[in-house]
Amino acid sequence: EDKVVQSPLSLVVHEGDTVTLNCSYEVTNFRSLLWYKQEKKAPTFLFMLTSSGIEKKSGRLSSILDKKELFSILNITATQTGDSAVYLCAVGYGGSQGNLIFGKGTKLSVKP
Amino acid sequence: KAGVTQTPRYLIKTRGQQVTLSCSPISGHRSVSWYQQTPGQGLQFLFEYFSETQRNKGNFPGRFSGRQFSNSRSEMNVSTLELGDSALYLCASSLGGAHGYTFGSGTRLTVV
Numbered sequence: 536e537d538k539v540v541q542s543p544l545s546l547v548v549h550e551g552d553t554v555t556l557n558c559s560y561e562v563t564n565f566r567s568l569l570w571y572k573q574e575k576k577a578p579t580f581l582f583m584l585t586s587s588g589i590e591k592k593s594g595r596l597s598s599i600l601d602k603k604e605l606f607s608i609l610n611i612t613a614t615q616t617g618d619s620a621v622y623l624c625a626v627g628y629g630g631s632q633g634n635l636i637f638g639k640g641t642k643l644s645v646k647p
Numbered sequence: 648k649a650g651v652t653q654t655p656r657y658l659i660k661t662r663g664q665q666v667t668l669s670c671s672p673i674s675g676h677r678s679v680s681w682y683q684q685t686p687g688q689g690l691q692f693l694f695e696y697f698s699e700t701q702r703n704k705g706n707f708p709g710r711f712s713g714r715q716f717s718n719s720r721s722e723m724n725v726s727t728l729e730l731g732d733s734a735l736y737l738c739a740s741s742l743g744g745a746h747g748y749t750f751g752s753g754t755r756l757t758v759v
C-alpha cells in the first residue's frame with residue numbers, strides 16, 4: 536500500500552533555531568514530492584521536487600529529495616514565530632499531478 | 648489575482664441528507680482536485696477533474712461524486728450523509744507543470 540510518513544509528528548523549538556522535517560515515502564509510479572504549510576485552513580504550496588539531489592530554496596526554507604532512499608527533508612533556518620504551522624508532505628503519482636498522497640504532517644511550534 | 652474560492656465556508660447537515668459543495672479555481676487553471684481532511688486520517692484524495700473529465704478517483708464510496716463545468720468550476724456532492732463525513736473539504740487547482748496545487752480555504756461540513 537502506498538504511504539507517506541512524516542517525522543516528527545510535532546516539534547517545539549525557540550526562535551532562531553534550525554529545524555529539519557522528514558518525509559519518507561513508498562509510492563508506486565512516483566511523480567513528484569510536494570511540501571505545503573498549513574496554518575489555519577488552506578495549505579500553502581512551498582516546493583515541488585522531482586529530481587534527486589537538487590536543493591530548492593525560498594528564503595529561510597530549503598528542501599531536497601533523495602529518490603534512491605525515498606525521502607525528502609525540509610529545512611527551516613533561523614525560525615520565527617510565524618513559522619508555527621503544520622507542514623505537510625505529499626507525493627504525486629501516476630499519469631497526472633492531481634492525485635496526491637499526503638503524510639499526517641509535522642506540527643511545528645516556535646516559541647519566542 | 649483571485650485565489651481558489653470555495654462555498655459555502657461552513658455547513659451543518661443532518662444524517663441522511665445530501666450536500667453540494669462548490670469550487671471556483673484560479674482563472675486559467677483547468678485541473679481541479681478535491682480532498683477530505685479529518686484529524687484522524689489527514690488529507691485524503693477524493694477526485695481530480697481536468698477539462699470536465701474525471702481523471703482520477705480516490706478510495707471513497709460512491710456516495711461521493713463530483714463534476715466539472717466548461718468554465719472549470721467544480722462541484723462535489725455527498726449523498727446520504729453519515730456522521731463520519733464531518734470534515735474539512737478542500738479544493739485545489741493547478742496550472743500544471745511545476746506549479747503545484749493552490750488550495751482554497753475549504754468548506755467545513757458538520758453532520759449531526
